[in-house]
Amino acid sequence: MGHFLSDLSLSSAKSIFNRVYSHENLQKALFLTGLAYASWNILSVSSKVLSYAFTTETNLISRYGVDSWALVTGASDGIGKEFALQLARRGFNIVLVARNEEKLSAVRTEITTLYPNIRVRIVIADFSNCAEEGFFERIERETNDLDISILLNNVGDACIEEYHLVPYEKIRNVVLLNCLSQALMTRVFLPRLIARTTNRIRSAILDVSSMASEQPRPYLQLYAATKTFSLFLSEGLAHEHPNLDIISLKPGFIATKMIGNKKLDMKVCTSEQFVASSLRYLGKTRATNGHWKHQYLSTFLGALPESMLIKRLKTNLYITLQEVRAGQAAAANAAAAKSTN
Numbered sequence: 235m236g237h238f239l240s241d242l243s244l245s246s247a248k249s250i251f252n253r254v255y256s257h258e259n260l261q262k263a264l265f266l267t268g269l270a271y272a273s274w275n276i277l278s279v280s281s282k283v284l285s286y287a288f289t290t291e292t293n294l295i296s297r298y299g300v301d302s303w304a305l306v307t308g309a310s311d312g313i314g315k316e317f318a319l320q321l322a323r324r325g326f327n328i329v330l331v332a333r334n335e336e337k338l339s340a341v342r343t344e345i346t347t348l349y350p351n352i353r354v355r356i357v358i359a360d361f362s363n364c365a366e367e368g369f370f371e372r373i374e375r376e377t378n379d380l381d382i383s384i385l386l387n388n389v390g391d392a393c394i395e396e397y398h399l400v401p402y403e404k405i406r407n408v409v410l411l412n413c414l415s416q417a418l419m420t421r422v423f424l425p426r427l428i429a430r431t432t433n434r435i436r437s438a439i440l441d442v443s444s445m446a447s448e449q450p451r452p453y454l455q456l457y458a459a460t461k462t463f464s465l466f467l468s469e470g471l472a473h474e475h476p477n478l479d480i481i482s483l484k485p486g487f488i489a490t491k492m493i494g495n496k497k498l499d500m501k502v503c504t505s506e507q508f509v510a511s512s513l514r515y516l517g518k519t520r521a522t523n524g525h526w527k528h529q530y531l532s533t534f535l536g537a538l539p540e541s542m543l544i545k546r547l548k549t550n551l552y553i554t555l556q557e558v559r560a561g562q563a564a565a566a567n568a569a570a571a572k573s574t575n
């Protein structure tokens with residue numbers, strides 16, 4: 235009996251649907267709704283990507299103060315080094331913070347050769363030790379005679395692996411470099427940045443998060459989570475301090491040693507392109523992907539239904555994981571062969 239009733243209700247539902255759907259006006263309405271939805275998506279992607287062409291850079295040195303300093307963490311290589319170079323070109327004196335003195339000295343020489351009027355100070359700090367008491371206070375003390383107008387929280391570490399295989403030490407390092415460094419650098423320098431802000435002169439904080447902050451990422455789960463921490467801390471502070479220019483940068487792939495200097499393509503840009511493009515957004519927005527290639531990808535991924543998005547990310551990241559493992563195995567074999575010779 236129950237069977238008969240459910241068959242009956244199913245067939246009547248089908249016939250009602252067929253009758254309603256065959257109605258010409260309904261078909262038209264559905265078509266127009268679909269068309270409007272697709273056009274809206276195309277428009278929103280195009281307007282975001284096009285905004286990259288029309289956004290111009292503010293005169294940063296007059297906005298933040300002539301003769302002021304930008305402090306950059308993770309400044310010996312990659313994106314941090316490029317920010318140091320490009321900010322020096324715009325007239326900022328630079329504090330370079332990282333762990334390798336030799337590499338930092340080379341960056342200082344590069345900057346002062348290109349821009350002889352720019353002063354550079356080096357602060358050696360290994361952020362793997364940043365949970366130690368007094369770590370951040372020492373950086374503050376070593377720079378407390380300088381008018382720091384820009385803090386750039388860039389230092390970071392990446393990790394791609396199945397989570398149950400990640401060594402404890404790696405987890406500790408990623409959390410220290412990606413979360414604690416930003417949280418405490420900001421806390422330590424914020425009072426100085428606030429104190430120097432006037433009606434005419436502003437201060438800024440740039441936080442290098444990642445596009446990985448925008449969705450959960452299988453195999454890149456820890457990194458994505460730390461970058462979401464970075465994004466939320468940055469955006470929360472930006473709302474709390476409207477008189478400061480606080481911006482979270484969410485790049486996709488940038489060809490640096492962190493990602494094995496990937497080859498350039500439609501998804502990958504150089505540090506130079508990313509930094510030049512990001513600086514145009516300083517003082518104009520609280521968060522950006524920085525470069526149009528990454529904005530395009532972010533908008534495309536954001537428009538996918540969640541199940542499709544996660545499936546796509548999982549497949550792509552699994553392939554990347556296999557490539558990384560193959561690279562690590564090759565490096566270990568080469569090192570072993572070298573030590574036996």
Ligand SMILES: NC(=O)c1ccc[n+]([C@@H]2O[C@H](COP(=O)([O-])OP(=O)(O)OC[C@H]3O[C@@H](n4cnc5c(N)ncnc54)[C@H](OP(=O)(O)O)[C@@H]3O)[C@@H](O)[C@H]2O)c1
Pocket residue numbers: 307308309310311312313314315331332333334337359360361362388389390391392411442443444445484485486487488489490491492493
């Ligand atoms: N590259 C990308 O595709 C990409 C995408 C999205 C977000 N990001 C983010 O961008 C930031 C910079 O990445 P990157 O690609 O420029 O990386 P990178 O080329 O590996 O450079 C990292 C910088 O951080 C320094 N550093 C590493 N560990 C340190 C430690 N324990 N103490 C002090 N300094 C340390 C490095 O110094 P050494 O020279 O001594 O190693 C180097 O100066 C990171 O926060 C990263 O998550 C990168």
